[in-house]
Amino acid sequence: MYNKAILWKRARENPVREVQLPRVDNARIRFLEPDEERRLLAACDQQLIDLVITGLHTGFRRNELFSLTASDIDFPRRLVWVRAAYAKNATARSVPMTKTLEDLLRPRVSASLRNNSARLFLNQRGQPYISCHRAFNRAAKHADIHDLHFHDLRHTFASRLVMSGADIRTVQELMGHKTISMTLRYAHLSAGHKQRAMDTMDVTFSKKSPAISHNTAHSEYLPQIPKAV
Numbered sequence: 001m002y003n004k005a006i007l008w009k010r011a012r013e014n015p016v017r018e019v020q021l022p023r024v025d026n027a028r029i030r031f032l033e034p035d036e037e038r039r040l041l042a043a044c045d046q047q048l049i050d051l052v053i054t055g056l057h058t059g060f061r062r063n064e065l066f067s068l069t070a071s072d073i074d075f076p077r078r079l080v081w082v083r084a085a086y087a088k089n090a091t092a093r094s095v096p097m098t099k100t101l102e103d104l105l106r107p108r109v110s111a112s113l114r115n116n117s118a119r120l121f122l123n124q125r126g127q128p129y130i131s132c133h134r135a136f137n138r139a140a141k142h143a144d145i146h147d148l149h150f151h152d153l154r155h156t157f158a159s160r161l162v163m164s165g166a167d168i169r170t171v172q173e174l175m176g177h178k179t180i181s182m183t184l185r186y187a188h189l190s191a192g193h194k195q196r197a198m199d200t201m202d203v204t205f206s207k208k209s210p211a212i213s214h215n216t217a218h219s220e221y222l223p224q225i226p227k228a229v
Contacts, residue, residue, distance in 0.1 A: 027185050030147060031156040032056075039143035048135050050104055051121050052153060054080075057101040059157030059175050061088060062150050066129045068120040070112040073105050080105070082176070093176045155186075162186045165196075 005011035032040065037056070041049055055065055058080055067086035074081065074094075080101070084092040097105070105120075112120050119128035123135075132150065140148045154175075161171045172183040 029155050029185055030152045031159040036145050040139060040145055043139040043142040047124055048132060048139060050108060053104055054101060055153035056156055057098050058095045059154050061154060070109045070120060073109050078102060087176060089176060089178050095174055158186045159189050162190045
């Protein structure tokens with residue numbers, strides 16, 4: 001506020017500029033458990049369910065999903081594209097299709113081309129989505145799922161990648177994060193990835209390590225201390 005006051009010529013200096021602000025960890029990671037996913041999908045209408053499944057299988061942001069057209073779906077290479085104009089970081093990116101997503105998108109693309117639709121996903125009125133807030137919240141309520149936002153579908157996608165063993169750099173690329181610090185929020189979800197790293201090191205180096213001689217005092221590796229005269 002003092003900086004604004006200076007900008008508005010209402011103050012000459014900021015008397016609190018030396019005060020260090022506390023660091024607040026307000027990163028929210030909420031992802032769907034498998035049972036929650038089943039209940040949510042069962043509560044969605046036909047228009048919303050395809051949108052939700054696509055979100056779970058691409059990690060796309062809400063507006064990125066809304067922007068999808070038939071031309072963004074590349075079946076020969078099994079890729080789904082987000083154009084730069086609709087990506088948050090203004091950088092086009094693609095996500096490979098799962099079999100579930102491919103089976104869902106084929107009839108969607110066919111219907112879109114047949115009807116000459118501007119967008120792949122349409123609401124109940126047959127119009128491109130502008131918002132799905134009310135429909136999504138209604139489905140979550142009917143499914144008895146609390147504290148769930150549409151953006152949490154994106155968190156679910158990233159969390160499942162990490163817990164499936166995907167490396168953080170790959171997750172960053174698929175999520176379209178500008179910096180890896182955003183992606184590292186999910187690293188702690190992989191309970192086994194540190195153990196796997198340690199096991200790999202053990203297999204690779206144990207045969208060459210003096211530590212395998214665990215039945216001795218390893219005296220040959222300790223500095224030799226002269227005996228007292």
